[in-house]
Amino acid sequence: MKTKILVLEDDNSISQLICMNLEAAGFLTIPILDGLEAQAYLQTEQSKEISLALVDVMLPGKDGFSLMEDFQKVDIPVIYLTAKDDVISKVQGLKSGAEDYMVKPFEILELLVRIEKVLERTGRGREMIQIHDVSIHLKEHSVTKNGVPILLKPMEYELLVTLASNKNIALSREELLQRIWGTDFIGETRTVDVHIAQLRKKLDFHQVIRTVSKTGYRLEEL
Amino acid sequence: MKLWKKLSLVTITVMLLTTGISGAITLNQTFSYNQKKTVESYEKQLGTTAYALERELDKSRINEYGETTKNAYLSYLMKKFGSTQYILLEDYKVAYNMTPFLLTTTKLEQFGQNDIMTVIQKTDTQYTLITGKRIPYIGEHEYGLILVQDISELYRDMKKQLGFYIGFGVITTLLAVILVFLLTKRILRPLKELESASKDISSGNLDRRAVVTTRDEIGMLAKSFNYMADKMEQQMHDITNESERRKQMLGSLTHELKTPMTSIIGYADTLLHVNVRKEQQEIALTHIHDECRRLERLSGKLMNLIGMYDNDSICFESVSMLELFQRVAELERENLSKKGIRLEYSCDMKDRMADSDLLESLLINLIDNAAKASEEGMTIWLTGQGNVITVQDEGCGIPKEELAHVTEAFYMVDKVRSRKSGGCGLGLALCSQIAQLHHATISIDSRLGEGTTVTVTFEEEMT
Numbered sequence: 001m002k003t004k005i006l007v008l009e010d011d012n013s014i015s016q017l018i019c020m021n022l023e024a025a026g027f028l029t030i031p032i033l034d035g036l037e038a039q040a041y042l043q044t045e046q047s048k049e050i051s052l053a054l055v056d057v058m059l060p061g062k063d064g065f066s067l068m069e070d071f072q073k074v075d076i077p078v079i080y081l082t083a084k085d086d087v088i089s090k091v092q093g094l095k096s097g098a099e100d101y102m103v104k105p106f107e108i109l110e111l112l113v114r115i116e117k118v119l120e121r122t123g124r125g126r127e128m129i130q131i132h133d134v135s136i137h138l139k140e141h142s143v144t145k146n147g148v149p150i151l152l153k154p155m156e157y158e159l160l161v162t163l164a165s166n167k168n169i170a171l172s173r174e175e176l177l178q179r180i181w182g183t184d185f186i187g188e189t190r191t192v193d194v195h196i197a198q199l200r201k202k203l204d205f206h207q208v209i210r211t212v213s214k215t216g217y218r219l220e221e222l
Numbered sequence: 223m224k225l226w227k228k229l230s231l232v233t234i235t236v237m238l239l240t241t242g243i244s245g246a247i248t249l250n251q252t253f254s255y256n257q258k259k260t261v262e263s264y265e266k267q268l269g270t271t272a273y274a275l276e277r278e279l280d281k282s283r284i285n286e287y288g289e290t291t292k293n294a295y296l297s298y299l300m301k302k303f304g305s306t307q308y309i310l311l312e313d314y315k316v317a318y319n320m321t322p323f324l325l326t327t328t329k330l331e332q333f334g335q336n337d338i339m340t341v342i343q344k345t346d347t348q349y350t351l352i353t354g355k356r357i358p359y360i361g362e363h364e365y366g367l368i369l370v371q372d373i374s375e376l377y378r379d380m381k382k383q384l385g386f387y388i389g390f391g392v393i394t395t396l397l398a399v400i401l402v403f404l405l406t407k408r409i410l411r412p413l414k415e416l417e418s419a420s421k422d423i424s425s426g427n428l429d430r431r432a433v434v435t436t437r438d439e440i441g442m443l444a445k446s447f448n449y450m451a452d453k454m455e456q457q458m459h460d461i462t463n464e465s466e467r468r469k470q471m472l473g474s475l476t477h478e479l480k481t482p483m484t485s486i487i488g489y490a491d492t493l494l495h496v497n498v499r500k501e502q503q504e505i506a507l508t509h510i511h512d513e514c515r516r517l518e519r520l521s522g523k524l525m526n527l528i529g530m531y532d533n534d535s536i537c538f539e540s541v542s543m544l545e546l547f548q549r550v551a552e553l554e555r556e557n558l559s560k561k562g563i564r565l566e567y568s569c570d571m572k573d574r575m576a577d578s579d580l581l582e583s584l585l586i587n588l589i590d591n592a593a594k595a596s597e598e599g600m601t602i603w604l605t606g607q608g609n610v611i612t613v614q615d616e617g618c619g620i621p622k623e624e625l626a627h628v629t630e631a632f633y634m635v636d637k638v639r640s641r642k643s644g645g646c647g648l649g650l651a652l653c654s655q656i657a658q659l660h661h662a663t664i665s666i667d668s669r670l671g672e673g674t675t676v677t678v679t680f681e682e683e684m685t
Contacts, residue, residue, distance in 0.1 A: 013513060014488065
């Protein structure tokens with residue numbers, strides 16, 4: 001089952017933008033444009049399925065800060081999204097119990113990482129990622145293709161997880177290097193290429209892991 | 223030196239000088255008068271005695287007396303008229319002197335003339351009046367009479383009086399000094415209040431006023447000081463308000479810019495890096511397009527708003543209001559007919575001095591606003607009558623509590639709805655700016671669900 005994320009943002013265009021990206025990355029989204037509407041939604045049974053909420057601070061009806069209580073009642077972690085780029089707002093947001101705080105304009109990649117971290121931290125992390133016929137078992141650190149276990153080296157596994165959790169989103173070689181090998185890794189971007197080639201071969205992902213010219217790699221699944 | 227000290231010192235100096243001089247003159251005059259009186263009285267006494275002696279000498283036969291008899295007779299005469307005071311001269315020589323004084327002067331002739339001669343002689347301890355006159359007896363010898371009198375008493379009195387005067391003067395002066403000090407300090411006390419008030423004000427306590435109730439120049443000064451403080455406070459208030467307004471406007475502007483930017487960057491980023499379906503790509507592109515259009519509109523309106531502060535670009539000329547109305551109606555026709563809204567206009571206004579482009583923009587903005595509030599089948603009335611233009615619609619109206627804010631830049635009553643219909647919250651801010659330039663006022667009357675009437679009232683006649 002896909003993870004459900006509540007997107008509470010009053011600007012229709014930004015709301016659609018976030019939803020579009022989250023859906024591409026493999027999440028289900030529920031966009032709500034109004035604060036009072038969100039409050040009403042949280043009273044319903046459906047809200048139980050929500051794993052995380054992205055909340056704009058300035059909202060019509062009821063603002064994001066005062067909605068915090070409602071989110072805490074149903075135990076949904078909150079990441080604030082706001083155009084307010086001042087320390088006081090950030091402190092207020094985080095103190096009120098939010099898991100994270102992002103200032104607009106933000107990059108989707110960063111948002112995805114933060115969502116991932118919050119989900120992991122609150123124990124809502126995914127146990128398995130399914131891509132075509134390949135299943136990644138995050139708890140067991142194992143990969144199966146059509147039920148048959150595939151042996152991957154640690155770095156190859158990490159690379160696959162990173163690509164799979166940013167499904168459909170292009171990641172640059174530098175980005176991958178930094179995320180998987182760490183900032184102090186002294187190596188070339190060629191390292192990434194070698195591991196990608198291994199993954200493609202072992203999983204028969206030649207059509208799934210695409211090379212995006214001038215950018216890097218993207219794991220595609222629509 | 224402090225002002226009250228200066229004033230006191232000047233007053234005291236002047237007071238001392240005048241009382242000193244007038245006192246000295248008065249004392250001197252009194253003394254001279256007393257002295258003159260004393261001298262005159264003794265001279266009179268001398269004259270009388272001299273006359274009496276002459277009578278006695280006339281009656282006697284002094285010329286026939288021998289030396290001894292004569293001396294005895296003279297002695298008898300002198301004793302009779304008061305020998306302790308008088309000295310008798312015979313042929314300008316002392317003939318009889320029983321006074322305690324000894325004449326030492328050799329110029330005895332001066333006391334033997336027909337006119338009275340008076341001399342005041344000063345010795346170490348006393349003042350002596352010497353006055354002499356010829357006894358008008360004609361005989362063998364010339365006789366003169368001299369009166370000698372100790373008049374030290376007169377001088378002693380004088381000295382006493384002077385001492386008394388000085389003592390009294392010192393005491394009164396001391397009292398006066400204290401009084402002057404206290405009074406000047408009291409009179410100048412409001413200055414201290416003024417000083418502390420101005421200190422308070424300059425340290426930021428703007429509502430402080432000087433409390434001075436006197437009606438003198440200081441009171442007037444305090445009054446005008448308070449007036450100045452009032453004006454200053456008012457101006458400070460205005461400036462603070464203005465800067466607050468600017469700050470808010472800048473804040474809203476950044477927010478208005480940030481929102482479309484976030485979408486544009488986000489969608490462009492998505493298109494570049496994310497593998498999304500074809501129809502989603504189209505949605506992304508539409509959003510980018512819409513947001514760019516919004517930015518374009520925003521920058522256009524902003525340019526208008528900023529341009530208006532630059533007064534050179536505004537040119538006032540005689541504008542035919544009827545033609546203006548026709549032009550506006552023509553411009554709005556397509557836009558309104560698409561939405562199914564009718565525009566009815568009537569104009570009964572004289573030509574007036576105005577910037578026709580700006581007025582056009584004002585009317586178009588007002589009609590656009592009315593159109594946004596209206597629904598299909600509704601009518602918008604544009605009416606010009608005398609000095610008043612009204613734009614009336616039968617749309618959704620504006621909530622009462624929002625009315626005060628609608629002319630603020632970037633203020634939108636219904637954000638979501640406003641954005642959908644292409645608004646950016648600058649229209650009415652622009653309108654009120656244009657109205658201000660034309661010395662006109664904008665008032666808005668609105669009832670929820672019944673419609674809104676915007677009234678632009680021009681001043682009687684602009685020249």
